[in-house]
Amino acid sequence: MDGETVTLVASGYPWKCPDCQHENYLAYAVRFAACEGCGESFEMEALVHNIGASSPKKLVLTPASYSFVCPQCGQLTYLTSAVKTVTCKHCKAILDATGLRHRLTLRDGNPVGEAKGSQSND
Numbered sequence: 001m002d003g004e005t006v007t008l009v010a011s012g013y014p015w016k017c018p019d020c021q022h023e024n025y026l027a028y029a030v031r032f033a034a035c036e037g038c039g040e041s042f043e044m045e046a047l048v049h050n051i052g053a054s055s056p057k058k059l060v061l062t063p064a065s066y067s068f069v070c071p072q073c074g075q076l077t078y079l080t081s082a083v084k085t086v087t088c089k090h091c092k093a094i095l096d097a098t099g100l101r102h103r104l105t106l107r108d109g110n111p112v113g114e115a116k117g118s119q120s121n122d
Contacts, residue, residue, distance in 0.1 A: 004071045007099040008082055010063030017042075025064075030101045068097070 006082045013026040015033070022037025034041045073091040086095050 003099040005094065006068040006071065006086060007101055008066040008068050008079065008086070008097050010066055010100065010102045012064035014064050048097075063102070066100075068095075070095070111118045 017035040020038040070088040075090040
């Protein structure tokens with residue numbers, strides 16, 4: 001490894017409506033969401049980096065992907081899962097992933113808030 005570290009930023013949150021089973025997708029983490037299939041509203045119970053159990057009207061959001069900015073070349077790289085070691089697809093730098101963050105909201109396509117969530121690299 002090159003000794004540098006990065007934080008993985010989660011993005012894209014797929015979720016299935018427990019009432020109608022419609023597959024929904026959120027671009028960023030929110031506290032409440034309505035199902036596009038039946039219109040029922042749900043409170044998000046937790047932001048986690050692993051799959052957890054949900055109660056009937058509260059859902060657990062699990063990210064669809066992660067990204068990081070390489071500290072060596074400055075390029076953005078996307079990953080399909082959280083891992084402990086990442087390789088930049090542009091400059092091939094090998095980096096330790098030392099943290100995980102959730103994307104909370106977007107402004108002009110850029111994240112304006114991030115939050116730590118339950119961490120699991122399993």
